[in-house]
Amino acid sequence: MNERRKMATELVQMAREQGAREAEVLLTRVVSRTASEGDRALEETTTTDAHIRVYDSKGSMSMARGRVAESTGADTILRRAVRALGKALPEGHELPPRLDIPTRGLSILDRRQSRLIEEDRLDVLRLNRDQCREAPASVRVGPLSYSEEFRERVFVSSGGVDVVEESSSYCLSGVAWRAESPDQRVRAEVRSRTFADVASRPLGHELCARTGRLGTRASMPGSRTAVVVEPRAVAAILEAIVPSFRAERVDTKRSFLAGRVGTRIGSEKLHVVDDGRLGGALETRSFDDRGVSPVAMTLIREGIADAMYEGPQRAARHGRRPTGHERADGTLWPGNLIIRPGSRSRNMLFPALGSFVAIDAVLDTSGISERSGAIKVPVRLSRWEGPTWQGTIGEAVLDTTVFELFGGIRNLTSDQGRYGRVDACTWITEGPWFAD
Secondary structure, eight states: OOHHHHHHHHHHHHHHHTTOSEEEEEEEEEEEEEEETTOSSOEEEEEEEEEEEEEOTTSOEEEEEEEEOSSSSHHHHHHHHHHHHTTOOOOOOOOOOOOOOOOSSOOOSOTTGGGOOHHHHHHHHHHHHHHHTTSOTTEEEOOOEEEEEEEEEEEEETTSOEEEEEEEEEEEEEEEEETTEEEEEEEEEEEESSHHHHHHSOHHHHHHHHHHHTTSBOOOOSSOOOEEEOHHHHHHHHHHHGGGGBHHHHHTTOSTTTTTTTSBOSOTTOOEEEETTOTTOTTOOSSOTTSOOOOOEEEEETTEEOOOBOOHHHHHHTTOOOOSOBOTTSOBOOOEEEEOOOSBOHHHHGGGGOEEEEEEEESOOTTBOTTTOEEEEEEEEEEEETTEEEEEEEEEEEEEEHHHHHHTEEEEBSOOEEETTEEEOOEEESOOOEEO
């Protein structure tokens, strides 16, 4: 038996011996490797964290968490959880239901990982730095960074759940700027479950090309135009608002969807799915931190707010299955977000737009309110004439609401790219416009 699986099984048994009626244990072991440009060796760390929940017959629950050694130390965390159970209030807590958890076919573990050597990883940094040397003299590039993780998650509960999941992830990232405007940073990264995706992507070239374009300036049109939202910006906005789709936030009116579930919040062209079982994607998993396999959900069905994320406690109150999107600390763990693309390409749709403005990037999403749906964020703009890029306008403030932005979608293009957890395409909207 796997060492951490054995530990988790013993902890569940110990919890019941110490007076808990039920228990669930999550052990997460992470092997991390990191390097920055110029490093001659990778830095490697290994950690194992435990999250333990215990329940009594009155519906009380307590939780404790902490870092443990490879084979010892979790019993101290368990004792903390059991002691806290005596002070916990009865709030109807119970174990999540035992459901089937498929562990095959997820494609989240790179089978090549065990055969990679240090030189392979460092070569990724060297090759991308060589690409940066071809950039114009006006482009400055910061140190490139490489990181990877091997993650093993073990979940055992007194309800009969006993599962192990192994996964890998890789990331290459960098930042660049122009010498005359060092405050305008361009950031880029590539993240994947497989090393080959990171090793083959010309990130250095892409980073320098995007930064170089900032040197070609264009003016803001004198009157309002169509607004095109590039996929990278679409992904940033969607990821920032997705916590609003949690049922617990809607119940307490901490979401802009309070009173709006089942109603139209956007154009009928907008269709968004959360699929935590999408093969090989960054948020694919066989189970969440509560031992529940995620279900595919349609968050927005042709413009209508549809499904809500729901944790085990709320689902039990309503006699439903939890959706499988909860972290060990009770926060939301969204899956892979997929925006259904349109059927026509950018080259087909852009000519009819004439002169228009495009949102190339959202620079900071902290101005997006989950409670009200207000959006007030800095963005980087460019100007186009039909299918031809004219130049960079610069930075502005997008001051709108989720309802105005989503409702203003006139078309979606057929391009589709993966940006972190989001598969996004280009949006063509009729506004909103921008503040100075």
